[in-house]
Each structure stands twice: as C-alpha cells, then as structure tokens.
Amino acid sequence: MLDRRVSAELRPFADSDEEQVVALWHACGLVRPWNDPHRDIARKRLVQPELFLVADDGAVAATAMAGYDGHRGWVYYVAVRSDLRGCGLGRRMMAEVEVRLLALGCPKVNVQIRSGNEPVTAFYDRLGYAPDGASGLGKRLIPDG
Template identity: 40%
Template sequence: MSTVRQATPQDKDAVIAMWRACDLVKPQNDPSLDFDLALRTATSTIFVLEDAEQLLGAVMAGFDGHRGWFYYLGVAPQFQSAGNGRLLVESAEHWLHTQGAPKTMLMVRDTNTKVIAFYEKLGYTLENTRVLGKRN
C-alpha cells in the first residue's frame, strides 16, 4: 500500500535521485538547495509518495499569497501510469487549498509539452500567459 506524507530532510537523497531519473534536474538549478529551501520555508513543502520499501514519487508545493504553485512533480519511471502522478497532484492541490490558495498553477517546460495531456486529464487548462523570470 502506498501513502503520501510531507518530506523530511532524510528523504532528500531519494527524492533527488527520482528527480534525476525523471529528467527534472536542469543545470541552472541545484536540487539539493531547492529541496532544503522548500522544507525550511513556511509556505512551501514537498510531498513524497512511498510504499513499504521505496519512494515512488514526489512533488513540491508553495503558496505565494495569491496562487498556489507546484513544481518538480515526478513519479519514478517504473511506477508511472498507475495513478501515482494523479495522487501527488491531488495531495498538492489539497494542501494548497488548506493554505488558502484559491487556484493551483504549474509551469511546463517547452521541451516537455507531452506532459500537458496528463494535466488536461486532471482538469488543468492552458492559459494565455507568458512566464518571465530573473535571478535574484
């Protein structure tokens, strides 16, 4: 049986290994710093999905005071297509709702558009919005 819980620092290595297996780690991001920052920030967290033996997947969620966002959603390749991605998204959505976020958002890289069909299955729709960024 699998369960979802909030991550602890002890989960870091397994979560990062899964992120790497899912090709979610990009050169401009340090997954170790990202993991630590999400856990020590009051309005963000990471959920892990596990069975008795191992980590199956994880997702990072955060509320910015206006929208709830999730990042780094991944299910280890051997556990995909079994409802685990949906479970993690629903866990993030529920937590964001309890934090007060009226809407859940996510970003998809232009190199990963095949995942959009998964999100559409879960009720998400493409928005006419461009996302801009700048390093602090």
C-alpha cells in the same frame, strides 16, 4: 491508465529522503544545471515544508513540491518513478497538493511545463489544468551553478 493499484503513503518530505528524491528528479529529467536540487530542497525546508510531499512505497516513489504566496499556488518537481507511471500515483500526488493548498485558502493553482517536456501536458489536461493565457518569465537572483 494501467489496472493496478500502488500502495504508497503520501507524506511530507523527510531529510532522509533527500538522496532518493534527487535521484528520482534526475531520472525524470527535472534537474537543470542552473538549479541545484539540494539547494532547492534546503530552501523548501525553510518555507512551507508541509507542501513538499513524497509518496513512499518503501522507497521514494513520487514527489510534488508546492507553494502558496497568498495569491496563487504553484506546483513543481512532480515526479513519479518510471516503474509506477500510469498507476494513478501522479494524480494522487496532485490531488493531495490541491487539498493542502485549498486548506490554506488558495484560489488557483499553476504549473509550469518546461520546453521539451510538452508530453506531460496530457497528464495535466486530464486533471483539469488548461492554458490560462499567461506567459512565464524568470530572473535568477541567486545563481546555483
């Protein structure tokens, strides 16, 4: 980890953040043709919007989107601006998400790593995440693309 501090406020997403958030997700390679990021944001604004966080250092520096279904917590769209990687901001975002999920009574948090993004596994390993013997399957109910 680099030896520098990042002064950024962690706060819930605001509507005025949308364009910067989508640009960050594109820059981080998180957007896929079958997931419209604007629709993902609109959907999240309707369900547990307090679990959609941004780090703000005068601009959007990082994001994390989480949800809790009463059984498990899930974290998506964890992104940190490239000039701030290695400064602990991703760790701060995940810690804040975990605090918020725990406050809701969430007993376990899951993250999914897309094929091709395996290098991020080391980040999650350092945070105590480990393979749990489950496989992720998906089925699209509403096509975005």
